[in-house]
Amino acid sequence: MLAKAVPRPCSGAGRHGAPAARLWSVGVAGGPRRGGAGGRLVAADAGERMTGSEAVPVVAVAAGKQPVNGSAMADKFLTMCNTWCINIFVDVQSSKPTPPTWSLMEYEQQPGRKPCTDKNGLGIDKLVTSTVGKSTNVLWHDCPIGQFERQELLNQKGCVVWITGLSGSGKSTLACALSRELHSRGHLTYILDGDNLRHGLNRDLCFEAKDRAENIRRVGEVAKLFADAGLICIASLISPYRSERSACRKLLHNSTFIEVYFHTL
Numbered sequence: 001m002l003a004k005a006v007p008r009p010c011s012g013a014g015r016h017g018a019p020a021a022r023l024w025s026v027g028v029a030g031g032p033r034r035g036g037a038g039g040r041l042v043a044a045d046a047g048e049r050m051t052g053s054e055a056v057p058v059v060a061v062a063a064g065k066q067p068v069n070g071s072a073m074a075d076k077f078l079t080m081c082n083t084w085c086i087n088i089f090v091d092v093q094s095s096k097p098t099p100p101t102w103s104l105m106e107y108e109q110q111p112g113r114k115p116c117t118d119k120n121g122l123g124i125d126k127l128v129t130s131t132v133g134k135s136t137n138v139l140w141h142d143c144p145i146g147q148f149e150r151q152e153l154l155n156q157k158g159c160v161v162w163i164t165g166l167s168g169s170g171k172s173t174l175a176c177a178l179s180r181e182l183h184s185r186g187h188l189t190y191i192l193d194g195d196n197l198r199h200g201l202n203r204d205l206c207f208e209a210k211d212r213a214e215n216i217r218r219v220g221e222v223a224k225l226f227a228d229a230g231l232i233c234i235a236s237l238i239s240p241y242r243s244e245r246s247a248c249r250k251l252l253h254n255s256t257f258i259e260v261y262f263h264t265l
């Protein structure tokens with residue numbers, strides 16, 4: 001996965017060329033490059049994420065103590081699903097290579113970020129709902145076999161575990177460890193990995209803010225379908241913007257969206 005350190009060509013100006021110091025100039029608590037690339041910036045983002053009125057399950061994954069432990073994570077996750085506890089913490093090893101600096105580009109735009117617009121000045125929310133809004137024949141079809149019936153069949157509760165964090169922080173590794181462990185305990189899971197989805201469903205998207213927002217929106221919708229199917233859907237995306245993560249959370253029933261923040265130091 002460290003091949004990712006080589007930036008991929010992508011249209012749009014100014015993503016790969018900015019000096020590291022500029023990347024760190026916005027919203028960074030500790031100054032350029034202190035504590036390794038990425039950690040300080042993520043910490044700033046975490047402050048934003050974990051304050052306010054988001055009384056929702058958040059799993060904070062702190063760095064520094066032991067290797068990713070899918071088994072411990074699965075234990076805690078299943079406990080959380082049963083009791084609706086709010087916070088759990090899993091310590092993971094931080095002795096990883098530094099994440100590539102280009103992965104921090106998106107944070108440049110985070111504080112005071114303007115809403116995404118298309119060339120006609122439409123907000124992205126209007127864009128994505130416009131088809132149904134104008135149509136008179138797009139109707140919702142229900143079926144007597146619903147989420148409840150599927151969950152009974154699978155003997156589990158459909159939900160979304162949303163792993164967010166910098167590129168290279170260990171999201172995919174954790175997603176895989178959790179999936180493997182839940183699978184071994186008889187739970188049906190499915191991983192939506194940002195990298196993989198950009199080979200197919202999201203291959204038309206780039207890394208500008210509006211494309212990232214659309215990427216996250218699509219994955220949120222797909223994750224919702226998997227949860228509705230009764231699966232434990234593990235989404236692993238950088239998903240740097242709080243507003244987009246919140247929008248995804250709102251797609252799910254209360255407490256069936258569990259946010260995992262991968263905090264690397």
Ligand SMILES: Nc1ncnc2c1ncn2[C@@H]1O[C@H](COP(=O)(O)OS(=O)(=O)O)[C@@H](OP(=O)(O)O)[C@H]1O
Nearest residue numbers: 004008102103167168194195207212215237238239
């Ligand atoms: N700026 C830029 N340029 C080139 N490549 C990039 C860039 N940002 C991300 N990546 C790579 O894309 C992978 C998937 O990113 P995501 O879809 O999770 O990003 S986002 O949620 O839309 O922000 C992401 O995967 P991970 O490293 O697993 O996070 C990277 O491999």
Ligand SMILES: Nc1ncnc2c1ncn2[C@@H]1O[C@H](COP(=O)(O)OP(=O)(O)O)[C@@H](O)[C@H]1O
Nearest residue numbers: 001067068092093096167168169170171172173
């Ligand atoms: N807990 C860990 N300890 C050591 N190395 C790790 C750990 N988690 C992930 N890695 C390694 O770090 C690299 C990036 O991990 P990855 O899961 O691909 O991150 P992401 O999905 O966030 O980009 C990989 O080479 C992976 O093997």
